[in-house]
Amino acid sequence: MLDAQRLVVLVEVAHAGSIAAAAQRLAFTPSAVSQQLGKLERDLDARLLDRHPRGVSLTAIGQALLVHAEKVVGELRAAEQTVHALLDTHPAHLAVGAFASAGATLVPQMLAQFRRAHPSVALTLLDLEPPDGYGLVSSRDLDVLITHRYPGVPLPDRRGLHCQLLMKDTLRLVLPTEHPHALDGRVTLAQLADEEWISGSHGVPNRICLQQLARAAGIDPRVAYETCDYQVTLALIEAGLGIALVPTSVLDHTSNAGLAIKQLTGTAPAREVYLVHHSHPTPLVTDMIQQLRPARDEAGLSQRPATDIP
Secondary structure (H helix, E strand, O other), X not given: OOOHXXXXXXXXXXXXXXXXXXXXXXXXXXXXXXXXXXXXXXXXXXXXXXEEOOEEEEOHHHHHHHHHHHHXXXXXXXXXXXXXXXXXXOOOEEEEEEOHHHHHOHHXXXXXXXXXXXXXXXXXXXXXXXXXXXXXXXXXXOXXXXXXXXXXXXXXXXXXXXXXXXXXXXXXXXXXXXXXXXXXXXXXXXXXXXXXXXXXXXXXXXXXXXHHHHHHHOOOOEEEEEOOOHHHHHHHHHOOOOEEEEEHHHHHOOOOOOEEEXXXXXXXXXXXXXXXXXXXXXXXXXXXXXXXXXXXHHHOOOOOOOXXXX
């Protein structure tokens, strides 16, 4: 049987990205972490890590083992939390992860309402861009994750997790006000074949979405400016440097001066916003979830009913 402490070390190294960072989080020496990993590799007779000058990455076997290790670590932490709660010997804490635009719209109201109901609970917020975060929920480093999925991007492995669709956030075409199509009622992607686009880099969800939609329209979009920050995207558009697909929730919470916002003809692509938590949530997590509806109302976000994802 595998040693649980060695699985804990593997999870910390995978999440931290380096042995040195994991050692600091575990209050071990880097040598001790390396020894534990070496013993785990000998137990399995398999290499789990590739070492690089800037850190480590998991091998295919390491990645497969990590999925199980995160669940083991999550159950150990849940057991510890249960005992501490019964003995009332540990301060209550709740960790939330969210992507940037949710952190600017939905999350502040949710955390503020939760804080009013539970003033003694320590709250932390971690900025995570999808698809990151699912493993952190499995290992209970995170209690609640607010994440999203763009069209064309699959959901990560969510076994053991509860995944709830909160809203569909329609993507709008955003152009400079001086653009030739700025006054058109609707615009097709095929009309934009020669445009310069603003999007994330290769492999980033909004770039994958743009490429998929463009292929369906028979064009090959030229991404001239790469950024994951929608505020930067909107500033570039306002300066007349390109065009982009931008979620409605972002546009609803920014100044749109200098921008022409259009709906694409023939399609209404939308990113899906999800709430992810462990399949056996603690009472504090349940209370946090109950704050979502009033938080959405206050933030003025979509009122689409939440849906459980199997």
